[in-house]
Amino acid sequence: MSLHLAEPRPASPVGAPEQPAIEVRGITHRYQTGRGEVLALRDINLSVAPGRFVGLVGPSGCGKSSLLMMMAGLVRPSEGQIAVRGAPITGPAPERLGVVFQEASLLPWRTALENVAFPLKLRGVPRAEREARAEQLLHLVGLKGFENRHPHELSGGMKQRVAIARGFCQDPPVLLMDEPFAALDEQTRMTLGDELLRIWEQYRKTVVFVTHGLTEAVYLCDEVVVLSGRPGEVLARIEIDLPRPRTWEVMATEHFGRLREQIWSLIRRQS
């Protein structure tokens, strides 16, 4: 496949210490509601090395999605800074960050192909060029032959595949995923998780993956960051030292169960 994504990088680069792909420093977030001020996040510090697949879990309402939206430059934190590849985030930065949302958020009047090409269209890339690239990405996510379908003609899983392909479209070094599989059924979620890992193994982007599926978090991630209940604080960072590439059999291992149990006990104490 002649996909012009960045050259696949080795899993663990040896040599000089790289600057972190994402650096979160002292993020605190408050917002106003009718009943006063809510402290959503308190003093979050986090650093993600390039090429890592990092999960963000925590009880509902702990602000994990808000934190991701701050990384994406869509929400401005009350205090603190976020830097991606050394440069501060002050607003959306599509060249550095791809975002995949819980809802596929496809433009319903555009075909699958046009949806994938949308970020390039916004940047004025000529039609032929952007559609050639979008076609390759659709093939990558297993949607060959669905280029000209509109979103309403696709299943939930297919729509999310299109959204993932769109996230890859500008070849950003960092991919932010906000519960991308939460709206899907169990089987589709597992299949898509495997697909995501396959693509990630190939291109080694830095991924931050918000989820409340603990099995999913352990299965996909190199590291799981556990946030506390409101106000969200970093409770623990758990290294998932399961071998890669992973296949579903790993879920049946004792070690997998122990890691999952460890995360669950941290979250359970919060709620």
Place this chain on the structure above:
Amino acid sequence: MSATATAPARGAGWRLSPVALRWLCLAVLLVLWEVAPRAGWVPRVILAPPSAALVEGLAEWEFFASALRFTFLEILASLCFAYGLGGLAGLAIGLSPLGRRAALPLVSSIYALPLVVIYPVMTAWFGIGPASKIWFASLYGIFPVILATAAGVQLVDRQLITMARAQGAGFRLMMTEVVIPAALPAVVSGLRVGGALVTVGVVVAEMLASTDGIGFLITQNRTMFRTPQVYFGILLVLVLAGGLDMLISRLERRASRWRPQQDNRHE
């Protein structure tokens, strides 16, 4: 026996599609219209048969043609104002929360008023030439366009806006790539109502005070009891309005082409 087994059997004996039924109703009306005055059920001064209207009207075709062109151009100019300014105003109102709260109730109340009462004032301001017709018809047709556009803009999926923002879309691209296409099906329904009101506005204004146009010809012929010519004028207005409506329906179908099914629409 299930309902699915009996349904086709019933359909086989009585197969008249809704479209056929519509045309049948129209044909019956036409025949009644033709027969009623000829049979003497209705005096011919009140109702001229359509055949007579066509014959008498076509005999004076140059008059009608020039009036038709005049009216058509007035409608066209009014449509430009009503659609253009109405669309822009609707966009501005729909996009700003303040605009929605401050302007929307005002626009809806004005829309509910019988605006025709201000037409005499407009003739005082702009004379009885085409300017007063265009002002009046534009004003008459602009409100449904504003309301439908504002409503359409408000209904745009917030998630799509967030997505486009994350992709770095600025204001202009957000409008052309997300907001306007998403609002289009709702906007077109406003264009439809606005277009009908513009036509009504122009013709009524011509009937009230003017020196040219189809409305003027209808009134003039009526004062002279030339009933067939009156009906010919009415037919021309119907053709004009029907043509405009057909054009907009086509646009409507195109605007909502991507939707799952035609009958799943919410308008």
